[in-house]
Amino acid sequence: MEGNGGGRLVVTELSHIKELVKQLEVHLGGGSPDLCKHLTSQIFTVTERSIGIIRSCQFDGHHRKRAAGDLESATPSPLSDVSDLPFKATKKRKASMEKKRQQIRVSSTGGVENPPIDDGHSWRKYGQKEILGAKHPRGYYRCTHRNSQGCLATKQVQRTDEDATLFDVIYHGDHTCNHQKTAAVAGKPQPEMDTNAARNRLHDLSSGLKVKTELPRQDSWNAMPFCLSSPVSGLAPPERHPFSAPSTPENYCLLGGGVPSASPATSDSNHLSAVAGATPFPVAGDAEWRGAEFQEVVSALVAATATVAAPPPAMDADECFEFDPDFTIDISSFFA
DNA sequence: TAAATTTGACCTAC
DNA sequence: GTAGGTCAAATTTA
Secondary structure (H helix, E strand, O other): OOOOHHHHHHHHHHHHHHHHHHHHHHHHOOOOHHHHHHHHHHHHHHHHHHHHHHHHHHHHHHHHHHHHHHOOOOOOOOOOOOOOHHHHOOHHHHHHHOOOEEEEEEEOOOOOOOOOOOOOOOEEEEEEEOOOOOOOOEEEEEEOOHHHHOOOOEEEEEEOOOOOOEEEEEEEOOOOOOOOOOOOOOOOOOOOOOHHHHHHHHHHHHHHOOOOOOOOOOOOOOOEEEOOOOOOOOOOOOOOOOOOOOOOOOOOOOOOOOOOOOOOOOOOOOOEEOOOOOOOOOOOOOHHHHHHHHHHHHHHHHHHHHHOOOOOOOOOOOOOEEEOOOOOOOHHHHOO
16 A cells, blocks of 8 residues: 555544444344445445555555566565466566456465366366466466357466465456356345345344454465455355355355446456455456445445454454555454 | 367467 | 467366
């Protein structure tokens, strides 16, 4: 994050969220559904704004610098360069050929043997290539409906060098097919979500989420874990692994991507990083969808704080979100 | 048997 | 010339 301006803004917004959550907590007990809905809506809005700030700062301060040619000169940290190294050789080429590109990082807690996540689309692998300087080959996937519907969406999946459970996924192009498996079931925000459904969902998320407040390990991909655990009903059965399971709407892992209205990062790599762990949230090439989903998750996460006692809540070790390392917020004090 | 994956060859940008 | 990206035939899988 460039300077601390963005960070302060985010803290301000999160403080706002905190207040809204407190209000929501009060009204959840017996307040009017409309008021709860209103509060939820406000939380969504503020959260989205925060995400936008985070994303724009991340893009401006981190990736633009890299795109400007800092890759070679940047001081390498053991993990921070993991994702970019295998891709940097394609930067120039990509810049000239890509209309839309989104890069995310996902993890597979199921081990190195598990394939990368299912992201709600049907993909067909059409190639694999050893990449210079990378330990693992890069897989090339295109939309299954390329032929039938002319969907030109593609993605590249590559295991990171340092952590074989992490994958870098680059999405190219938009899906024009009508076969998104995930939209309805996986929680793609409906234009008008039923009030009860929204409440139930909030409750579900709240009951299952915990917020990790500890600071990141230095070796954790140079990013601050922002973790949550979730047996989230309606999203995925907990026993199902998001990376090893077949392509079903339940298998998701929300990681990043664009919040279109808030981020300028659509012209190049959107590299909002996250470690999905066992948290089955969506990943998709659709920036709007991911942004909204992310927003929902963060909202749920915030909501969860209302259900957790004042001390910093405990945290399952294997379920994390990660924010950009430059984005530093003392969450433990924030939620205390 | 259709669909998906693998893999060597080919194409193209740099 | 090199490396990344794609093609397409062969092979595997459901």
